[in-house]
Amino acid sequence: MKRKLTLVEGTMYGDGQTAVNAVVAVKIKGSIDAGNLQHALSKVQARHPLLNVNVREDSTGIPYFITNENIGQIPVRTANRYTNEDWEKQTSVECLTPFDTKNGPLMRVVYLKSAEASNLIMVCHHCICDGRAILNLLDETLRLLAEPHIDIGTYHSFSSLYDFIPDQVKKSRKNLLMVSLVKKLSGLMLLAAASKKEIKRVKPYLLHWRINEEESAAILSKCRKEGVSLHAVLSVIFLKAYDTIGTIKSHKKLYCAVDMRKFVPEIKNDMLFAFPAMIELGLKGGCNIEFWDQVRLLKEELILKISKTNVNRIFLLDEGLSTFLPKLAKYAKVDKGAHDFTFSNMGNSSIQENYGLVEVQDVYSPVTIFPFGNPSTFFASAFRGQLDLMMTSDAHFIKYEEAVMIREKVMELLKEMN
Structure with a gap:
């Protein structure tokens, strides 16, 4: 895969160094075998194309998802669980800890374990994952822990938002004019904002x-x-x-x-x-x-x-404004x-x-x-x-x-x- 990030994905990616992560945590009864957890995560990673990509920027700063055939496995950090508030502290830490977008997978897991109860915390870079998706990743992992041999399949990711736009919509003179006008207005807006300082x-x-x-x-x-x-x-x-x-x-x-x-x-x-x-x-x-x-x-x-x-208008504008992504x-x-x-x-x-x-x-x-x-x-x-x-x-x-x-x-x- 080599796919340009959409405007939303690119905004979440930002400079590639600032953390913009989606995080979900659960409390479970008992503990999980570390080997079984890594096995489950390997099947989850094999299913989703975006769990096998890194992000690279071209000469103009436009970021692309690029498949890494030799990408590492989803990392798991294990720690002891002492209180019912530990998940919250770790969730905050994971929200603010950047991914290595150039080398590692854009997902990781934290496992807080104790004999009575444990917490499983899943973390994804927000440029590949929304709330629904991270809950699905959690569900898939838990299902595989229960039934390690089930087949969860795989799928192909889209190559561009243009894939979803009918040809007559892409070629419409009215739509082409609309995209051109919005590009000009967006250029002026971004020029006016260029002198503003980033809010740290x-x-x-x-x-x-x-x-x-x-x-x-x-x-x-x-x-x-x-x-x-x-x-x-x-x-x-x-x-x-x-x-x-x-x-x-x-x-x-x-x-x-x-x-x-x-x-x-x-x-x-x-x-x-x-x-x-x-x-x-x-x-x-x-x-x-x-x-x-x-x-x-x-x-x-x-x-x-x-x-x-x-949707067609949104996707057309997304493609048309992609040069402004940085x-x-x-x-x-x-x-x-x-x-x-x-x-x-x-x-x-x-x-x-x-x-x-x-x-x-x-x-x-x-x-x-x-x-x-x-x-x-x-x-x-x-x-x-x-x-x-x-x-x-x-x-x-x-x-x-x-x-x-x-x-x-x-x-x-x-x-x-x-």
């Missing part, structure tokens, strides 16, 4: 909390009664919580990551793919509108924007944007509770600590009927104490809605 990480952090089964059930029941999604409820509550912290400038807007697989049938749910559609949502109707009406308005806005997603990756680190945060909601976890003799007791939401101008991100998922929430950011943007205040306000608003 000061003190990145991860804040995790969980809602127990009883309270989670009450929240979900209320959502069903009101005819709205949990995603819409959490979006409004996170935005409202932001707006109550006087020391934070609130735009009352968020970006929501929508899985592009639903628009591209060739990309299956169990394939590595890092190309979300980012949809902007905001609070509507002013301060006096009733909470559930705000939730319904946001839900309607999300449905409308998803329905209007033009500048766009830099732009992501200098521009704070006009939004409060990004929200990634994985919904009910795809991880099972039992894999043979391995019992999964907890699944923590897939998480990333971004190095971008606005690094603030919320993550949500559910496992065994419990909602699991995380927030990541950096002290240069939002102080940790302010993040704690946001968490407390979120919990207060969730209780009030019942």
Whole structure:
């Protein structure tokens, strides 16, 4: 394989030295044999083409995925597990530890072991993997630990986003003109931003909390009664919580990551793919509108924007703007944007509770600590009927104490809605 990174992949790749990693952790009962774990990971690596690539840049700085036939095996770091908080400390470390993109595989595993319970932490470079994909990698590994001889198959990765665009769309004069115009405007925008200084990480952090089964059930029941999604409820509550912290400038807007697989049938749910559609949502109707009406308005806005997603146009622009990739990756680190945060909601976890003799007791939401101008991100998922929430950011943007205040306000608003 020799494939140019897409704009999203390239933005995540950045300079190739700064960590932009997707991380997921689970708590399991008992321990795992190290040899069995490495065997499982070797079959996972053999299945996914992007686990056998390095990244190389051409003379203009454009990064490419290049297959390495002699790439090493997925590394496993083993350590003792002492407390229930060890996974969180190690997750933060792994979020901030760069990959050797030029030589090693873009995935690694941390195994925290003890006699009673253990943690398995999976880490991938975000340029090859999104939240859905890393959960799938975890599921495949656990299935192979339970049944080492099963065949999980393989697949061929696409060579370009152009593979998915119909010929008549590529050749349309209207589309060619649109791409040309956007390129000119993007060039001017990037030129104007060239003098801005990159916002460096000061003190990145991860804040995790969980809602127990009883309270989670009450929240979900209320959502069903009101005819709205949990995603819409959490979006409004996170935005409202932001707006109550006087020391934070609130735009009352968020970006929501929508899985592009639903628009591209060739990309299956169990394939590595890092190309979300980012949809902007905001609070509507002013301060006096009733909470559930705000939730319904946001839900309607999300449905409308998803329905209007033009995959061909997005892919055409991606290909057309690829020459700007190094500048766009830099732009992501200098521009704070006009939004409060990004929200990634994985919904009910795809991880099972039992894999043979391995019992999964907890699944923590897939998480990333971004190095971008606005690094603030919320993550949500559910496992065994419990909602699991995380927030990541950096002290240069939002102080940790302010993040704690946001968490407390979120919990207060969730209780009030019942």
